[in-house]
Amino acid sequence: MTTKYASQDFKSDQEVKWCPGCGDYAILAAVQKALPEVAEILEYKKERFTFISGIGCSSRFPYYVNTYGFHGIHGRAAAIATGIKVANPALSVWQITGDGDALAIGGNHFIHAVRRNIDLNIILFDNQIYGLTKGQYSPTSRLGTVTKTSPFGTVEHPFVPGEIVLGARGTFFARTLDIDIKLTAECLVASAKHDGTSVTTVLQNCVIFNDGTHKEYADKDIREERTIVLRHGEPMIYGKNRDKGLMIDYENLRLKSVKIGENGITEKDILVHNMENPNPGIHMMLVNMKFPDFPVALGVIRAVKDSTYDDNVREQIERSRQHPVCSNVDELLRSGSTWTID
Amino acid sequence: MDKQFIETDDAVIRFSGDSGDGMQLTGTLFADTAAFLGNGVSTFPDFPAEIRAPQGSLAGVSGFQVHVGSGEVRTPGDYCDILIAMNPAALKANAQWAKPASTIIVDSDLFTEKNIEKAGIKGANIFEELKLNDRNILYAPITTLTKECLADSTLDNKAKSRSKNMFALGICFYLFNQPLTYAEKYFENKFRKKPQFIEPNKLVLRGGYNYAANIQAIPNTYKIKTSNPEKGVYRNIHGNQATAWGLIAASEKSGLPLFCGSYPITPATGILEELAIRKDLGVKTLQVEDEIAGICTAIGAAFAGNLAVTTTSGPGLSLKSEALGLAVMVELPVVIVDVQRGGPSTGLPTKTEQSDLSQALWGRNGECPLIVMSAQSPADCFEKAFRAAKLAVEHMTPVILLSDGFIANGSEPWLIPSVAGFPDIKAPIVPEGTTGYMPYARDEERLARFWAIPGTPGLEHRIGGLEKDFLKGSPSIDPQNHQLMVDMRAAKVAKVADFIPEQEIIGNTEGDLLAVGWGGTFGHLYTAVTQLQKKGKDISLAHFNHINPLPKNTREIFEKFKQIIVCELNSGQFANYLRMKYPHIIFEQYNKVQGLPFTVIELTNKFNTLITK
Numbered sequence: 001m002t003t004k005y006a007s008q009d010f011k012s013d014q015e016v017k018w019c020p021g022c023g024d025y026a027i028l029a030a031v032q033k034a035l036p037e038v039a040e041i042l043e044y045k046k047e048r049f050t051f052i053s054g055i056g057c058s059s060r061f062p063y064y065v066n067t068y069g070f071h072g073i074h075g076r077a078a079a080i081a082t083g084i085k086v087a088n089p090a091l092s093v094w095q096i097t098g099d100g101d102a103l104a105i106g107g108n109h110f111i112h113a114v115r116r117n118i119d120l121n122i123i124l125f126d127n128q129i130y131g132l133t134k135g136q137y138s139p140t141s142r143l144g145t146v147t148k149t150s151p152f153g154t155v156e157h158p159f160v161p162g163e164i165v166l167g168a169r170g171t172f173f174a175r176t177l178d179i180d181i182k183l184t185a186e187c188l189v190a191s192a193k194h195d196g197t198s199v200t201t202v203l204q205n206c207v208i209f210n211d212g213t214h215k216e217y218a219d220k221d222i223r224e225e226r227t228i229v230l231r232h233g234e235p236m237i238y239g240k241n242r243d244k245g246l247m248i249d250y251e252n253l254r255l256k257s258v259k260i261g262e263n264g265i266t267e268k269d270i271l272v273h274n275m276e277n278p279n280p281g282i283h284m285m286l287v288n289m290k291f292p293d294f295p296v297a298l299g300v301i302r303a304v305k306d307s308t309y310d311d312n313v314r315e316q317i318e319r320s321r322q323h324p325v326c327s328n329v330d331e332l333l334r335s336g337s338t339w340t341i342d
Numbered sequence: 343m344d345k346q347f348i349e350t351d352d353a354v355i356r357f358s359g360d361s362g363d364g365m366q367l368t369g370t371l372f373a374d375t376a377a378f379l380g381n382g383v384s385t386f387p388d389f390p391a392e393i394r395a396p397q398g399s400l401a402g403v404s405g406f407q408v409h410v411g412s413g414e415v416r417t418p419g420d421y422c423d424i425l426i427a428m429n430p431a432a433l434k435a436n437a438q439w440a441k442p443a444s445t446i447i448v449d450s451d452l453f454t455e456k457n458i459e460k461a462g463i464k465g466a467n468i469f470e471e472l473k474l475n476d477r478n479i480l481y482a483p484i485t486t487l488t489k490e491c492l493a494d495s496t497l498d499n500k501a502k503s504r505s506k507n508m509f510a511l512g513i514c515f516y517l518f519n520q521p522l523t524y525a526e527k528y529f530e531n532k533f534r535k536k537p538q539f540i541e542p543n544k545l546v547l548r549g550g551y552n553y554a555a556n557i558q559a560i561p562n563t564y565k566i567k568t569s570n571p572e573k574g575v576y577r578n579i580h581g582n583q584a585t586a587w588g589l590i591a592a593s594e595k596s597g598l599p600l601f602c603g604s605y606p607i608t609p610a611t612g613i614l615e616e617l618a619i620r621k622d623l624g625v626k627t628l629q630v631e632d633e634i635a636g637i638c639t640a641i642g643a644a645f646a647g648n649l650a651v652t653t654t655s656g657p658g659l660s661l662k663s664e665a666l667g668l669a670v671m672v673e674l675p676v677v678i679v680d681v682q683r684g685g686p687s688t689g690l691p692t693k694t695e696q697s698d699l700s701q702a703l704w705g706r707n708g709e710c711p712l713i714v715m716s717a718q719s720p721a722d723c724f725e726k727a728f729r730a731a732k733l734a735v736e737h738m739t740p741v742i743l744l745s746d747g748f749i750a751n752g753s754e755p756w757l758i759p760s761v762a763g764f765p766d767i768k769a770p771i772v773p774e775g776t777t778g779y780m781p782y783a784r785d786e787e788r789l790a791r792f793w794a795i796p797g798t799p800g801l802e803h804r805i806g807g808l809e810k811d812f813l814k815g816s817p818s819i820d821p822q823n824h825q826l827m828v829d830m831r832a833a834k835v836a837k838v839a840d841f842i843p844e845q846e847i848i849g850n851t852e853g854d855l856l857a858v859g860w861g862g863t864f865g866h867l868y869t870a871v872t873q874l875q876k877k878g879k880d881i882s883l884a885h886f887n888h889i890n891p892l893p894k895n896t897r898e899i900f901e902k903f904k905q906i907i908v909c910e911l912n913s914g915q916f917a918n919y920l921r922m923k924y925p926h927i928i929f930e931q932y933n934k935v936q937g938l939p940f941t942v943i944e945l946t947n948k949f950n951t952l953i954t955k
Contacts, residue, residue, distance in 0.1 A: 012804070014804075014816060045799065046802070047796070047797055047798060047799045047800070047801070047802060048797060050646075050796045051804075052642070053806075055807075062804050062806070063806075063816065066802055068796035068797075068802050068803065068804070069802075069803070069804035069805070069806075070642070070645055070672075070804070070805060070806060071804065071805070071806025071807060071808065072638070072641075072668065072806065072807065073638075073664055073665060073667075073668050073807050076634060076635070076638040076665065079603075079630065079631075079634065079635035079638030079639050079642065080638045080639070080641055080642035080645070081642060082630070082635070082639050083601065083603055083628075083638065083639030083640060083641060083642025083643040083644075083645075083646070083650070084642040084643065084645055084646045084796070085642075086601065086626055086628060086639070086643065087599070087601050087626070087642065087643035087645075087646035087647065088646040088647065088648075088795075088796065088797060091646065091797055108631050108632060108635075109631060109634075109635055109638075112630070112631040112635070313626060313628075316621055317621045317624055317626065319621075320621035320622040321621070321622055321624065323622075324622035325622050326620075326622055326623060327622065327623075328594065328623070328761070329587070329590055329591045329594045329623070330760060330762075332590065332620070332623065333577070333587065333758045333759070333761075334575060334577070334758060336577065337374065337528075337531075337577065337578075338575050338576060338577040338758065339378045339575070339576050339577075340574070340575050340576070341380060341571050341572070341573050341576060342573050
């Protein structure tokens with residue numbers, strides 16, 4: 001029997017201590033909105049949810065969700081979460097991380113979790129800055145970003161998180177905006193339904209150290225013109241008047257943004273989103289679309305079925321247990337060559 | 343006709359050759375045969391860090407020493423009575439270990455001018471150059487004779503010459519009057535799926551045996567007296583294998599699934615490999631992306647209710663430091679096995695040392711106590727790994743178990759225990775239905791917190807690396823709370839002393855000289871001390887395996903001896919630790935940091951300089 005939960009059931013007794021106006025509040029609201037839905041759809045009891053984090057502003061998250069939670073050390077959430085999931089595959093494991101935690105200090109664990117396709121739901125808060133240490137550049141800060149540790153502008157190229165996920169053979173990638181609680185919740189429910197590592201990047205605003213970093217496409221009045229929400233099986237159309245779309249520029253083998261109704265282009269010419277395409281080619285082009293040349297892609301960009309690490313571990317053990325060489329430790333100790341003195 | 347032989351109490355045989363010559367297997371078969379016959383046996387492999395260094399080079403020499411004796415054999419022996427050197431490089435690398443009256447067996451086919459030069463020896467007579475010409479040298483054309491044994495075989499030339507190690511083994515079996523049956527049975531099992539190799543190996547083994555019997559060059563053969571060991575079923579066991587099995591036994595006793603997250607590192611990898619093949623016993627092993635992930639996956643698994651383990655060596659322990667602090671903070675049971683090797687940095691990966699003790703005790707930020715213990719011999723690794731797991735689980739704390747390259751790769755016969763004889767392990771798991779769970783409430787006896795496993799309804803809680811409220815476990819920056827928690831974590835580990843055995847003494851409990859050691863040096867210290875005791879010398883041995891906390895009677899023991907000498911394979915880490923604990927006591931030191939175990943001779947020499955009666 002499914003237990004019905006409300007958002008309230010996932011609120012802890014801890015006072016939320018993010019800065020007023022921080023994008024994290026909206027993400028917390030989206031998670032608390034998504035969890036009752038996930039519980040209902042997948043018939044999960046509340047005690048199955050486990051939230052794991054590393055270090056950073058985002059990583060305080062587990063304290064605010066009334067589930068099992070583990071606040072780890074910097075960069076290591078993916079490894080801790082991997083241990084939890086393999087130890088108890090029945091748990092619904094959620095990893096909360098940021099652009100520094102996941103892509104700088106924890107980059108190695110992040111790519112390997114994605115490569116293994118272990119069934120984790122990773123929510124990556126991307127504010128393109130280090131907040132908790134008070135304003136240094138991150139691996140996703142744009143080239144030239146002026147911060148306390150880059151007073152003359154950064155001299156390094158940023159990561160695109162989606163590109164790393166696809167490069168690491170990721171099976172699920174979604175992108176959303178902190179202020180779009182509905183879309184975030186939708187992505188998170190999709191993430192929970194996906195078997196394997198799912199990464200949802202939330203473009204999040206740091207009101208203190210990087211205010212407005214996503215503003216040029218996230219602001220409500222221009223958002224529809226400058227972002228595109230992808231939905232599986234639907235044409236890639238966007239714009240306030242739903243008059244723009246994406247096509248492949250075959251000559252240059254890249255995407256192009258076109259206006260429907262111009263140059264004889266009709267809705268039928270527009271690409272249809274297929275998140276289940278195992279070939280990551282189009283997905284890679286979508287995650288790399290940047291404003292102002294393109295709309296920023298949001299929604300579930302990739303969700304491909306493949307075997308998962310935790311299932312593979314479990315299956316190997318089950319198979320070995322059906323035909324054991326040893327079925328207990330006494331047998332183990334006496335296996336191989338022994339001799340008797342009597 | 344019965345052969346004439348000399349009865350002897352013990353003998354040391356050292357097999358050496360190119361790393362591809364199969365010396366490890368040859369030595370193992372010799373040791374297993376002796377153990378099977380009821381001899382005491384101790385072995386030690388000595389291999390290079392390179393997997394296959396250039397053939398015939400010094401860097402590629404691989405050795406395996408076997409000590410066979412009539413009674414208890416605690417060390418692989420200092421110097422050898424028989425040295426088998428398959429090429430000039432092996433002879434050069436091992437000449438220093440051959441006793442003055444030793445027999446040296448070489449493959450004369452490979453003692454060509456070119457090979458001798460490769461070994462870096464110039465001059466006509468290699469034996470003269472190495473000052474070995476007074477030894478009894480058996481100059482046997484092993485390669486040629488091996489090929490002759492297999493003249494009718496369909497094996498290709500490469501495969502034929504690869505079995506020359508069995509020819510050498512055959513010679514050794516003749517020398518020690520040992521039967522070929524054990525090795526023959528081994529071939530039958532080993533090559534069950536490649537039966538074409540069974541007969542050739544048997545032929546070559548017998549060929550070596552017959553060759554030794556027919557030539558006049560061997561004046562005497564030996565027979566090592568067999569003793570009357572305790573009755574029961576025995577096996578040979580390596581330290582790494584014993585460690586893995588001890589952990590599996592702890593899993594069975596505790597009912598907790600065993601989880602090991604590790605990254606391969608010499609000389610610890612064998613534990614991970616041994617655990618990885620035990621899926622039939624439900625063991626989960628993760629070969630993860632790095633050392634940090636090794637311990638972090640283990641911490642995650644511990645949070646989720648498994649018996650969590652990570653295995654490593656010195657450099658890996660350095661990488662795990664921060665996460666060890668996390669394990670201390672969240673008070674979850676994790677067993678960290680550190681198989682020590684020569685350091686610092688990459689150091690001497692295949693050589694043994696005890697230089698990680700300070701790192702294990704102190705190598706973390708903050709006030710960060712945990713249990714540190716050690717294992718003292720290959721077979722002892724089983725009991726100590728079991729105990730490490732029991733203490734971790736019952737006291738809700740990480741435990742560092744220190745093994746080392748010497749006991750990890752060494753082997754000895756082991757009277758197989760019954761799992762029923764081991765104590766129960768009771769995990770302090772919070773039962774379902776408990777109300778008002780406080781993550782940091784503690785049991786009074788151990789000061790351990792209680793373990794609420796994710797997935798249990800009603801026990802949802804959050805823990806992490808921030809300082810915790812002393813009851814709720816939520817983050818707290820209250821000054822008094824921090825003081826309380828620091829003191830509590832220390833008291834919890836100190837209390838473990840109530841649950842471990844008192845320190846034993848080998849010899850009198852008071853007197854002139856107390857030798858003190860810890861961990862993998864036990865065999866050498868025990869042999870040296872008991873040899874001197876037999877000569878009537880006033881010396882005792884206290885060999886520690888619980889380092890933090892120390893056994894409760896430690897101070898009392900020290901106060902009853904006039905002199906104390908702490909012997910360890912580092913520059914004095916345990917000695918300094920003891921000085922800190924017992925500032926009123928004077929500790930002498932005997933140290934060696936050469937990547938090698940102690941020899942019994944150097945220990946007895948040192949002790950003799952101190953003993954006054």
